[in-house]
Amino acid sequence: MIRINCPYCGERDHSEFSYGGDATINYPSLDASEKEWTQAIFFRKNIKGFQFETWHHSNGCRMWLVVERSTVTHEIKSVKPCHPDLQKVVENNK
């Protein structure tokens, strides 16, 4: 079981969460080429090691989180809200 330390709810089992995916995808502008859009939608780094990924606390506070987790050991380094403004709020409230 992976334990995710939700910034809103505290540490919970990962079964409370839904896995999103790669949190580092930058979607191109709407008029970008098909190649760029294909890369953004279909192609992944598929990192073996630490990666940033999104999780949804779907059976908790229902917030989207960015988790830095190893895909080999499942160790988690950091958990933050997805939205940068919410990240600031959480930091200020510490």
Next chain:
Amino acid sequence: MTKFNAWNVIKNGLNGQSYWTRQWRDPEPKSIYDVVIIGGGLHGLATAYYLAKNHNIKNVAVLEKGWIGGGNAGRNTTIVRSNYMMPGNHEFYEHSLKLWENLSHELNYNVMFSQRAHVSLFHSPGAKDSVSRIYNIMRLHGTDAELWDLKTLMKKIPHLNYHNSRFPILGAAVQKRAGNARHDAVAWGYARAADTLGVDILQNCEVTGFTRKNGNIESIQTSRGIIKGKKIGFAVAGNTSVLWQMAELGNLPIESHKLQAFVSEAVKPLLDQVVVYGVGGAHFYISQSDKGSMVFGGDLDWYKSYAQRGNLPMVQDVAEAAMAIFPSLGRIRLLRHWAGVMDMTMDGSFFICKTPISNLYLNAGWNYGGFKASPASGWYFADLISNESPHNYVQNHNLERFEKGINIDERGAGPDPKLHG
């Protein structure tokens, strides 16, 4: 290599089993090969075998970082079927099933292929319509497919839970020629047959880097020294992205996920078919091995991972599905469970294709279904490597299909790898 036949069995039986030779050699790597296949799983071994057998290319090496049969070849639920509907897929998997039907003779090795029928339950009129469409498409292409009504199903498998009011069983979609095989025997059989034809199987030989020259891969650095290959094939499902980035080729439409499987203690004959149960987010498949163990599995662990071990919520999920459909399993004890790392692709279909490097070929992206595909995978990958152009069946199984908008998405699940079960 001593052939397996009645005469040799009797002869060795009388001689204390002392005249059998080893199954395959343990050669030292040569410095150069015509073809080097990276990955000594079922797909890599089958590719080497068909390169030698169908295309007379015998100066071939298979590099395996561990030992033969130690990766996903030994981490599956051994189901063989060809119930696919998308163009390219159904021809490919049907050919694979035909190869399975003759595989024991072909390899002179008993792979214990058992065509015990693959029974996929449905639980709503909508599911029946959907599966009827797929199975009709199969029939139109000459694959066997049929629907069993409830009466037939109850006669064939009387001990399913027919009293589930939430997901009542209405019948089943059945492929009778489908079944399962012994996974270890397939790996050993292909290794032995390929070795007999002159293929070098190099175990404990991990690839650590590539040297590029004039756009090609000139040589491969391995834990057993530098090996050169005029042509190189990747067949390392699970770790394809790692190798792909080692060759500095960027990203792939693949995520690595892990899938668990379970084996129970042995019990007396209980189930004659492969049964699949999938409703309301559950996904469960079960068969009984020749030793009597119940072999079953469920869904992915739902998050990306390269770890070959599963998590407990999915154990619970699979156990709940088992109890929902097979209440008689309630007291059975689990002997072991394990996880294998899958190449989950963006549309749920595989890749047998050329790559941006002219002497490199890719075999990857087998999702849940690599085991049954292995004979045809080897067949068409060998064909691609030898003839430099893909066979019609796999002409769209390439990396360009996403940009062209011709995804081969059996489930219609969209570009999210974990959804393609």
